[in-house]
Amino acid sequence: MTEHERIKDRIPDRIKVLLADDHRMVREALRAVLEPECEIVAEAATGEEAVALAMRTKPNVVVMDIAMAGTGGLAAAHHIARQAPASRELMLSQNRETKLLSRRKGQKAQ
Amino acid sequence: MANIAADLSASSSDFWRKRSKALEAELAEARRRAEAADAEQRRIADGAARVARLKPAELPAEIGRLVASAGPFDAWIVALSERGDLRVEAASPGAPAAALVLDARSALFDSFSRTTPVSRLSGTPPGAPYCEDRIFPRVGFSSYLCLPLGLPFASGVIALAAHQSIDPAAARRAEAMAAQLAPTIDAFTLRREMRTQHALVQSLALRLYGAIDAERARIARDLHDDQAQLMTAARIAIEAPRPKARRILREIEQTLRTRLRNLRPATIGRATLKASLEGERRRLIDAGLEARLLRVADARALSRPLQNVCWQVAREAVSNIIRHARARHVELSLERAGDFVRLKVIDDGRGARRTRRTENLGMGLSGLAERVALIGGTLRVDSQAGGTCVVAEIPALPRASRGRKRKR
Numbered sequence: 001m002t003e004h005e006r007i008k009d010r011i012p013d014r015i016k017v018l019l020a021d022d023h024r025m026v027r028e029a030l031r032a033v034l035e036p037e038c039e040i041v042a043e044a045a046t047g048e049e050a051v052a053l054a055m056r057t058k059p060n061v062v063v064m065d066i067a068m069a070g071t072g073g074l075a076a077a078h079h080i081a082r083q084a085p086a087s088r089e090l091m092l093s094q095n096r097e098t099k100l101l102s103r104r105k106g107q108k109a110q
Numbered sequence: 111m112a113n114i115a116a117d118l119s120a121s122s123s124d125f126w127r128k129r130s131k132a133l134e135a136e137l138a139e140a141r142r143r144a145e146a147a148d149a150e151q152r153r154i155a156d157g158a159a160r161v162a163r164l165k166p167a168e169l170p171a172e173i174g175r176l177v178a179s180a181g182p183f184d185a186w187i188v189a190l191s192e193r194g195d196l197r198v199e200a201a202s203p204g205a206p207a208a209a210l211v212l213d214a215r216s217a218l219f220d221s222f223s224r225t226t227p228v229s230r231l232s233g234t235p236p237g238a239p240y241c242e243d244r245i246f247p248r249v250g251f252s253s254y255l256c257l258p259l260g261l262p263f264a265s266g267v268i269a270l271a272a273h274q275s276i277d278p279a280a281a282r283r284a285e286a287m288a289a290q291l292a293p294t295i296d297a298f299t300l301r302r303e304m305r306t307q308h309a310l311v312q313s314l315a316l317r318l319y320g321a322i323d324a325e326r327a328r329i330a331r332d333l334h335d336d337q338a339q340l341m342t343a344a345r346i347a348i349e350a351p352r353p354k355a356r357r358i359l360r361e362i363e364q365t366l367r368t369r370l371r372n373l374r375p376a377t378i379g380r381a382t383l384k385a386s387l388e389g390e391r392r393r394l395i396d397a398g399l400e401a402r403l404l405r406v407a408d409a410r411a412l413s414r415p416l417q418n419v420c421w422q423v424a425r426e427a428v429s430n431i432i433r434h435a436r437a438r439h440v441e442l443s444l445e446r447a448g449d450f451v452r453l454k455v456i457d458d459g460r461g462a463r464r465t466r467r468t469e470n471l472g473m474g475l476s477g478l479a480e481r482v483a484l485i486g487g488t489l490r491v492d493s494q495a496g497g498t499c500v501v502a503e504i505p506a507l508p509r510a511s512r513g514r515k516r517k518r
């Protein structure tokens with residue numbers, strides 16, 4: 001089995017995505033962009049909510065805002081990484097260009 | 111006859127000798143008196159000149175010493191007015207306490223309020239049935255002389271007291287000295303008043319700028335939290351399929367418009383305050399409440415910004431009632447109370463939890479409390495289970511006079 005095939009095997013037909021952002025319009029925009037390709041399994045407005053929903057819905061990817069009310073995005077990402085290792089987190093930040101980090105890259109950077 | 115003539119001639123020379131001697135003595139006495147008067151004049155002029163050069167802090171005590179030096183007095187007190195109140199500024203050792211002499215029944219206070227000398231020079235006989243002053247005799251001074259200081263402005267008063275009688279000449283000298291010092295004392299109190307007013311204006315201006323900065327910070331925070339996120343949403347949305355992107359962008363635009371509209375200051379524009387309050391009553395009725403507008407005082411004489419503040423308070427109170435109070439009846443009123451206008455909004459709702467202090471008011475009312483305080487008024491909110499009462503008392507500054515334009 002080639003490397004490519006192995007990865008392809010692990011990726012489901014429709015990627016399950018959890019959106020976490022404290023602003024409704026941002027979540028709607030993300031949903032509009034992602035919906036053609038992915039299945040949005042849940043939306044969270046706070047870090048805590050994101051962690052809880054990630055446990056329940058087991059998404060493949062969590063798209064999360066770094067600056068959120070309550071538990072911030074980074075802390076929430078940490079929790080999810082520990083408790084749902086299969087998930088990957090994409091972090092969104094307003095401060096610089098919207099940037100996407102995978103959990104592993106993020107950890108390496110730290 | 112001859113006898114008489116001889117007598118006359120003899121006594122005549124005697125008479126003239128005596129007469130010339132008497133005249134000489136009289137002349138000497140007159141000269142002495144003139145010199146004394148001159149010296150007194152010089153003393154007064156010198157004293158006045160010296161006082162005029164003093165530092166403000168030293169002035170009250172020096173005035174006391176100078177006026178008291180006119181005669182043997184056992185105690186003196188100098189009290190000057192500050193913002194309409196009389197305050198003891200300096201006193202000799204042994205003078206009665208400030209609280210005593212500022213008593214409304216004291217001769218000192220009497221002299222100040224009537225701007226006229228009040229005195230009892232010959233001493234109070236023991237057990238006198240009546241005495242104008244209830245203070246000095248009580249603390250061992252039988253005689254006193256209170257002189258207003260500074261005319262034409264009632265700047266203050268000096269009290270001179272003695273255990274024995276006061277020599278009327280000394281009283282006259284003291285009075286002359288006090289009169290000579292009047293311009294200096296007036297200048298002193300007026301300058302001090304001016305400084306106080308200036309400090310007041312400055313502190314008000316600082317609070318105003320503080321309020322402006324706080325408001326800007328709030329707007330910036332809102333912009334950051336909200337508008338910036340909306341921009342992010344827009345940036346993401348343009349990657350979405352056309353129809354969805356268009357819908358989201360339209361929604362974002364709508365939100366931005368609403369926010370901007372909300373940022374515009376609320377004013378009554380060209381409407382009268384009465385009509386604006388009537389509008390608030392209508393708003394309550396539209397929300398299904400029973401509302402009455404009682405006693406609307408004629409507010410046309412009030413300046414426009416002031417009418418605005420009145421309406422803003424009413425509007426905020428009404429909004430709170432509609433949003434939170436669950437009230438059934440509301441009464442609005444506006445009345446003139448002396449130099450104030452009093453706006454009242456009373457409801458019979460469930461009251462807010464902890465709203466006695468302004469920090470706990472809704473964001474809107476606490477902002478308004480600040481605004482009302484800035485123009486010298488007060489905003490009180492009394493909230494209990496049986497309802498809430500919002501009372502704003504605002505000094506009724508008249509409309510800035512624009513004489514010609516005023517109709518009537």
